[in-house]
Structures are given as C-alpha cells and as structure tokens.
Amino acid sequence: MRLIYGALHFRITNSYRSVHRRFQSSMTTQVNKSVHPFDKARLEALLNRRFFYAPAFEIYGGVAGLYDYGPPGSSLQANIIDQWRKHFIVEEGMLELDTTIMTPAPVFETSGHVARFADWMVKDSKTGDVLRADHLVKNVLEARLAGNLEARGVTAAPQDEKDKKKKKKGAKAAAVALEDGIVKEYETILAQLDNFSGPQLGELCRIHNIRNPDTDNEVGEPQQFNLMFTSSIGPTGQHPGYLRPETAQGHFLNFSRLLEYNNGRVPFASAQIGRSFRNEISPRAGLLRVREFTMAEIEHYVDPEDKNHGKFNEVRDVEIVLLDRHVQEAGGSETKKMKVGDAVDQGVIANQTLGYFVARIYQFLIKVGINPERLRFRQHMANEMAHYATDCWDAEIHNSTGWTECVGCADRAAYDLSVHTAKTGHPLIVRQALKEPIVTEKEAVEWNRKNLGKTFKQDAGSIQKTVESMDEAALVKLKSQLAQGSAVITSMDGKEFQLTPDILTIERKVFKQSIREFTPNVIEPSFGLGRILYTLLEHSFWSREQDVERGVLSLPPLVAPTKVLIVPLSARSEFDPLVLEVSTKLRRAGVFSRVDDSNTSIGKRYARNDELGTPYGVTIDFASVQNRTMTLRERDTMDQRIGSIDDVIATVTELVNGTIDWTEACQRLPVYDGVQAVD
Numbered sequence: 001m002r003l004i005y006g007a008l009h010f011r012i013t014n015s016y017r018s019v020h021r022r023f024q025s026s027m028t029t030q031v032n033k034s035v036h037p038f039d040k041a042r043l044e045a046l047l048n049r050r051f052f053y054a055p056a057f058e059i060y061g062g063v064a065g066l067y068d069y070g071p072p073g074s075s076l077q078a079n080i081i082d083q084w085r086k087h088f089i090v091e092e093g094m095l096e097l098d099t100t101i102m103t104p105a106p107v108f109e110t111s112g113h114v115a116r117f118a119d120w121m122v123k124d125s126k127t128g129d130v131l132r133a134d135h136l137v138k139n140v141l142e143a144r145l146a147g148n149l150e151a152r153g154v155t156a157a158p159q160d161e162k163d164k165k166k167k168k169k170g171a172k173a174a175a176v177a178l179e180d181g182i183v184k185e186y187e188t189i190l191a192q193l194d195n196f197s198g199p200q201l202g203e204l205c206r207i208h209n210i211r212n213p214d215t216d217n218e219v220g221e222p223q224q225f226n227l228m229f230t231s232s233i234g235p236t237g238q239h240p241g242y243l244r245p246e247t248a249q250g251h252f253l254n255f256s257r258l259l260e261y262n263n264g265r266v267p268f269a270s271a272q273i274g275r276s277f278r279n280e281i282s283p284r285a286g287l288l289r290v291r292e293f294t295m296a297e298i299e300h301y302v303d304p305e306d307k308n309h310g311k312f313n314e315v316r317d318v319e320i321v322l323l324d325r326h327v328q329e330a331g332g333s334e335t336k337k338m339k340v341g342d343a344v345d346q347g348v349i350a351n352q353t354l355g356y357f358v359a360r361i362y363q364f365l366i367k368v369g370i371n372p373e374r375l376r377f378r379q380h381m382a383n384e385m386a387h388y389a390t391d392c393w394d395a396e397i398h399n400s401t402g403w404t405e406c407v408g409c410a411d412r413a414a415y416d417l418s419v420h421t422a423k424t425g426h427p428l429i430v431r432q433a434l435k436e437p438i439v440t441e442k443e444a445v446e447w448n449r450k451n452l453g454k455t456f457k458q459d460a461g462s463i464q465k466t467v468e469s470m471d472e473a474a475l476v477k478l479k480s481q482l483a484q485g486s487a488v489i490t491s492m493d494g495k496e497f498q499l500t501p502d503i504l505t506i507e508r509k510v511f512k513q514s515i516r517e518f519t520p521n522v523i524e525p526s527f528g529l530g531r532i533l534y535t536l537l538e539h540s541f542w543s544r545e546q547d548v549e550r551g552v553l554s555l556p557p558l559v560a561p562t563k564v565l566i567v568p569l570s571a572r573s574e575f576d577p578l579v580l581e582v583s584t585k586l587r588r589a590g591v592f593s594r595v596d597d598s599n600t601s602i603g604k605r606y607a608r609n610d611e612l613g614t615p616y617g618v619t620i621d622f623a624s625v626q627n628r629t630m631t632l633r634e635r636d637t638m639d640q641r642i643g644s645i646d647d648v649i650a651t652v653t654e655l656v657n658g659t660i661d662w663t664e665a666c667q668r669l670p671v672y673d674g675v676q677a678v679d
C-alpha cells in the first residue's frame, strides 16, 4: 500500500478483433490443458532450469528482490516491450523519452516522495524481523480463512510438502472453524486492506491477535519506511540523490521541451521504458515484488476542461471486468462486466481519457497472452488514492498468489506539474491562443510610486499587496471613498493606513485576453513489466496429458522468445545446406529461429523447446533433401503438416506475424503422418 500513487492501429478495433480471434482460436484447439492442476513448484523448476530468470548474485548467496534474466527471459521481456512500443508509442504517436535514474533530492522533495513514498512496516517483538504491515494482515487472515474452509471440509488438504510447510507457518489456527461473523469481518478487512492507515493496521493486529507467522511472536506498532534508495552525487557527498522509484518525474521535468516539440499543443503523451528501484520491505514473491524492475510509463497531458478522447469511439465497445470502489468500501469484491463506453457514460470511470487507456491496457495485456478471464480492473478506494488524484484503476491479474496489480492507471490531475512550477519558478504550463479573445471590464489600480514610497516608506510594499489582493467589490468601495478625498485600509499585517488620490487612482478599464494559460492534467498508465511477464508465464504453463513431466509454455508467437525451431533429423552434414537455407530464409523474413541439431531424438528436442514456449518447429529429413519438403509442427496440438520448404516458410512467417492462425495454416498444408518426427 503505497502512500503516494499506490495508496496514495491497424485500426484499433480491427487489431483487437484479430487478437481476440487468435486468443479464442488457441483456446479452442483440441488440447486439454487443464488435465493436470497448475503446479507452481513445477513451473518454478522449469523457469530456473531453462534460465528464464534466477536470483542475482546467487554464488554470493543472493539478495532478496534482485533477479537476473537469462536468454529466454530476456527475449520474452524484449518481445513484450516491442509489442508495448507498437501498441502505445507507435499507435498513439507518443513522444518517447529516456531520462536519468539518478535523481537529485530536491526533485523528490518537491514531488512528495521524500515525505510519503513509504510503506508501513512492523517489527517482530523478539527477533526484530521486519514485515510489511498490510501483507502481514493479509497473509494471516487469508490463512485463517483457508483453515476455516479446511476445518469445514470445503477444501482438500494441501498436496505437496512445500504447501504443507506453508500451511503450518501461515497461522497456528490453520484448521480451525471460525464463526460466520468473524469470517465476514475478515472478508471485509481483506476487501478494504489498501484503505487502512498505519495506525489502523496496528489496531487490526492487536484486535485480531495477528502475530509474525514465522515465530508466533507479537509485532510492534507500524512505522513508515521510505522505499527510495538513497545515494549521493559527486565526490563531496554534499548533493544527496535517490535512485528513481518510477520514471514519471523525468517526464514532468521535461514538459516544456516536450510541449515545444509537440508544437505547443495538448493533448499529447510522453512514454518511457526504464529501470526503477524500490527498497521493498520483505520481497518474497519472486518477480512479483522486486527491488529493481523495468517499468513502462505513459504520461498523457490533457486540457483539464476537456478530458474527452478523440479515439474513444474505437474502444467504446470493449468489455472489461470492473471492481468499483463502492463495492469494496462496503466490504465486497463482486465484479461487473461493462463496456468501457457505458462505464464512462455512467460515471463509473471518471472521464473518456482514463476510460480509453483502461481499454487500451486491456487490449495490450490480452495481445501478449494474459488470460482475459483472469484480468480485472480495480478502482482505488478514497483513502488509497493520492489526495490530488481524481480517479485510479489498477489492472489486476490473477495468479497463484491471488489478484496482483500489474498496471496502475491514474488521473493525477495537475499535481506534479504544479508543484515543480511552484518550486522552480519554471512555468510547466500550456499557453493556448484563444479563437475568440475574452473581453472583460475590471477596476484597475494605478499607483503613483514616487508618492507611495515617499509617504509610506517600508510599508509601501505591504499596502500595494493589500490593495492588489482586493476583489472587485472592495475596489469599487475604495474608489468611491477616494473620490470623497481619502480612504483607510487595513494591511495584511493588521496596520491601518490613510490613502489619498495622489497615491493611487482606480479606474474601470476594458481588458482583452487572447491567450489562455493552464496547467494540463495528467493521465498516467504505469506498467510493471516483471509482473506482467511472470503472470503470463503462469497463465501459459501446463503439462501434457500423457506425461506431467512434459511442461509446455503456450506463449503467443508474438512474444515467444524463439518463434521457430529448426530440427534436422540428425547432425549429419548432408542436412547442413538445407538447415542453412531455411534459417537464412527465416531470418530474411524477420522470423527468429534456432537450430537444434543435438544428438537426441526429435521428440525430445521438441519437448525441450515446448518448455521454452517455441510455438513452431520445422523438421528437415531425407525427404527434404530428396523432394524439398519440410514438416511444420504446432506446439500446443503437436499437429504436424507438410509442404514445400518455401510454402512452409511462407506459412510459418504469417503465423508468427499473426496474419493467419493454425486453423488457416492447416487449410494450406496437408497433414503429415510420417514416422521420423513423431513425438
């Protein structure tokens, strides 16, 4: 619960339809992916073995919350970023930035991060171990609720040893039935968890006897812990700095340049992909909570008086699952499915621009392979939202740890640009020429500065300030008193002064305003790529019906690390020219392929690459040498098709580019029922 922010085309419709169709078509293939229940331990073993990612500095003992990505993990992340750039930066013509990570302290003092970018932590009263307060409450209450179900025979006992240990540690009362009233109370607390302040979390620990599950010791009062990593810039150590905890401030500080680059017009958006750092209190959730991670952030600048979006109609019919703030504030968690257009029209989502981005986030996540059935948008509750924010929705994706925020989407109003303007004096504003000048008539004060200074000396400034802060009615009154000879005013510091017409005159004048100045509002979609990547891996993982050991990652071709595996029947040199020809042609078609000519059966080679999520495989055998034919295998169904080398390359290129799906590929290439490439 972050106190600031957190607590605090082809045409879009067409691209969306085609993505949706691809998703559905992959869902309707004749593969029963749910025959074995999801096994997290098996997935983690696979990810570690195939070096998707691993703890950083492992041979030195590792550091919690720091991970290195290996070859498939890096490629997967790069492909997700590539899709993100196309989906947002290219599609919307956003202005891309790459700003520094090391940031001087005054920037984060002004933005409020130094004071408020904090989580609440509690200490174990005996061991001094540190736990994040909201996570502690969540874990203990969830364990008690699970124990209640277990005691009532609603859930089966945990299957594997690891789970059993977790249960024992989770809470002492794990298998105890709870009264219905207590169950309701726990559910209400969990629904509102992000809404509680530190002292309230402390109160919850006392009332509900929430202790450190690892030691069963009581915990102390929650204390704020600032999550920014401190540093200093330069050899003297006189210039404190921080590693940025988000990329956003780099966008805001460059606003004037961006505006000028955009010919002085809003709306427009800046976008940045880069590293951020947060000294998380106790990161124990793998890639879901780390201390260094890649973010992709958009800051969309919009006129506060017009938050409509020019392309809103293109997303109006996108259906999303919403969990609104009123439901949560009443202790519930019921979601509703709504068209984005209806959500904005009915005021559920505050404005069109926010609604537009919610829909575009949804489309992006599905495009990269997130299961739409496990995706919802949760609105921030009143206390959870930063005081200046108008509305905020998190894209939450369901995974083995529950619902996890993967993208935040907030209307941050004019806060950031205003505070940096006030601090630096550099106006981060838009100056807009008005089509029709605004003509107003007002009382205008004219000073005789010589007489003012001579008469009132050091009080002159205070008198001037007092008069100039008067509203129209006060100025009219002052004018009529001056017309009668003199007027008495009380300055802001409480002193009285007699003013005469030789010091100031007040006249009614006509003013013409042809420029409008305003601070734009900012709508900010903020993506954590590691969380998306990990949940995607969970959503993609399953095991073959015939052998639970044969794990498959059904990554969409768009993001799969390798698109095509080239498998020569053996490492014999007679296949070399064809292997070279096929890999060259694929490379020229922009399709990333790898050759596996290791000395093991074709079936084993395919199985190894199913684990890496490689969607297609081509086999080169004696028939290829004789007839220039090649087989094409699809990962999920293990279907094999045959065609001429060039036809197979053309088909697989289209499959990878997403212009056809497997059903269409099957219409082009006949079934292969040979023997050498059988799994």
Ligand SMILES: Nc1ncnc2c1ncn2[C@@H]1O[C@H](COP(=O)(O)OP(=O)(O)OP(=O)(O)O)[C@@H](O)[C@H]1O
Residues within 6 Å of the ligand: 001, 002, 005, 006, 007, 278, 280, 287, 288, 289, 290, 291, 293, 295, 405, 406, 407, 408, 526, 527, 528, 529, 530, 531, 532
């Ligand atoms: N420690 C972290 N590890 C990995 N990703 C993170 C982490 N903190 C934030 N993110 C990602 O950055 C995105 C935007 O950050 P934001 O500040 O909104 O998160 P947050 O509200 O602080 O998250 P949480 O409440 O889960 O700590 C999040 O949606 C998430 O995907």
